[in-house]
Amino acid sequence: MRGPGGRPLALLGLLLVAALLHARGAGAAAARVTRLDDGVMRYDLGTHGDYLYRRPAWYDWIAKPVPDIGTWTRRTFRRENALPVLGVAALTVVLFRVDQPLVDAVQDGGDKVGVPPRQDKTRTVFSIGRAQFRVPSDLGSAIYFFGDGWTHLSIGGVVLGWGLLHADNRAVQTGSQVFEAVLSSGAVTQVLKHLTGHESPSRATRPGGDWHFLPDMRDYFKDVPSYDAFPSGHLATATATYTVLVENYPEKPWIRPVGLSMLTLLGLQMMNNGVHWAGDYPVAVALGYGLGRIAVEDGREPAPTGGADPAANGTGRRWHPAVLVAGDGTVLAGVRVAFGG
Numbered sequence: 001m002r003g004p005g006g007r008p009l010a011l012l013g014l015l016l017v018a019a020l021l022h023a024r025g026a027g028a029a030a031a032r033v034t035r036l037d038d039g040v041m042r043y044d045l046g047t048h049g050d051y052l053y054r055r056p057a058w059y060d061w062i063a064k065p066v067p068d069i070g071t072w073t074r075r076t077f078r079r080e081n082a083l084p085v086l087g088v089a090a091l092t093v094v095l096f097r098v099d100q101p102l103v104d105a106v107q108d109g110g111d112k113v114g115v116p117p118r119q120d121k122t123r124t125v126f127s128i129g130r131a132q133f134r135v136p137s138d139l140g141s142a143i144y145f146f147g148d149g150w151t152h153l154s155i156g157g158v159v160l161g162w163g164l165l166h167a168d169n170r171a172v173q174t175g176s177q178v179f180e181a182v183l184s185s186g187a188v189t190q191v192l193k194h195l196t197g198h199e200s201p202s203r204a205t206r207p208g209g210d211w212h213f214l215p216d217m218r219d220y221f222k223d224v225p226s227y228d229a230f231p232s233g234h235l236a237t238a239t240a241t242y243t244v245l246v247e248n249y250p251e252k253p254w255i256r257p258v259g260l261s262m263l264t265l266l267g268l269q270m271m272n273n274g275v276h277w278a279g280d281y282p283v284a285v286a287l288g289y290g291l292g293r294i295a296v297e298d299g300r301e302p303a304p305t306g307g308a309d310p311a312a313n314g315t316g317r318r319w320h321p322a323v324l325v326a327g328d329g330t331v332l333a334g335v336r337v338a339f340g341g
Contacts, residue, residue: 031251041169042303048250050303053169060299061179068184068294076290088282095279100207102278103271110272115140118202118274122148143269146262147234152182152241170300174248177295181240184291189233189284194220198230202274209277225275231284232276238263239288240295247296 032044036052044050057063076085095102107117121141122134133150136142145151160175162168197212199205203226212219212227220227242259249255263285270276 045251051300052303053300056176061176064180065184072290088286091282099277099279103201106271117272143265146266147238173299177244177299181292181295182237185236185240185288189236193228196230197227200225200229230280232280236284236288239285240292243292
């Protein structure tokens with residue numbers, strides 16, 4: 001990555017991951033870790049919760065996305081979720097109405113701050129089938145790279161590797177969950193793209209872009225930007241990764257502002273590049289957040305409450321009411337204390 005944007009992005013990513021993985025320092029002193037007898041690790045995060053993390057199976061990230069999508073679908077269309085769903089839909093419609101002036105304003109602003117609009121200067125290093133591994137070469141492409149699938153898979157791989165090296169179940173689960181959430185959110189966005197056929201700003205034939213519902217697949221793959229704007233896959237997977245990290249490491253106060261800032265810059269740069277409209281974002285964010293939360297819930301469970309966990313060391317105490325009858329017939333009431341598992 002020789003361009004001015006490539007190396008700073010790589011260094012930023014390494015610094016962020018290093019800060020996360022060196023969680024045992026002062027910034028993460030609130031996390032108390034206990035290794036239980038059956039290999040489960042308990043993480044007491046103080047006011048942020050108390051959770052049990054088991055080591056995931058190596059194939060979890062492949063096996064779980066399809067069930068996750070089913071869970072997300074059932075949750076989304078429950079009656080109690082009607083209000084947030086209507087809110088996302090209403091915001092999407094409102095943004096559709098003003099998409100063209102919003103894109104024009106962002107591109108004018110990008111030009112003024114030295115990030116030329118409608119330019120994608122990421123460079124392809126190698127390809128595997130249709131998948132291309134690209135790297136940024138300037139500031140605009142570096143920001144755009146925040147949403148690239150390779151970025152999120154690399155973050156997941158680094159966190160997973162750290163967890164394996166340090167026998168840290170939370171880190172292993174986090175890495176696995178990043179893969180899981182990226183796959184599930186990517187799959188749903190691809191289905192929606194192929195159903196809606198929304199033109200990207202760079203291919204718009206009318207203000208706000210036209211819609212070609214259920215486009216012919218041959219036409220789709222001949223000119224993908226003419227059909228794949230809605231919803232944003234980049235923003236969905238970036239939101240999913242952010243959600244997995246912030247949910248698993250709530251005691252790290254820097255993750256939330258850094259992550260939200262990166263998501264915001266990504267959204268603006270994709271409009272500046274002519275890749276997406278603002279109206280493509282609400283559904284993408286909702287998808288990434290929902291599927292990220294489901295991946296986290298599948299990978300941990302609340303620790304049992306009510307005092308010491310007997311499974312932690314085999315010497316937990318359990319208190320039971322007891323009634324004793326002495327030899328002379330006297331009835332004594334009290335408690336019996338049982339030690340051990």
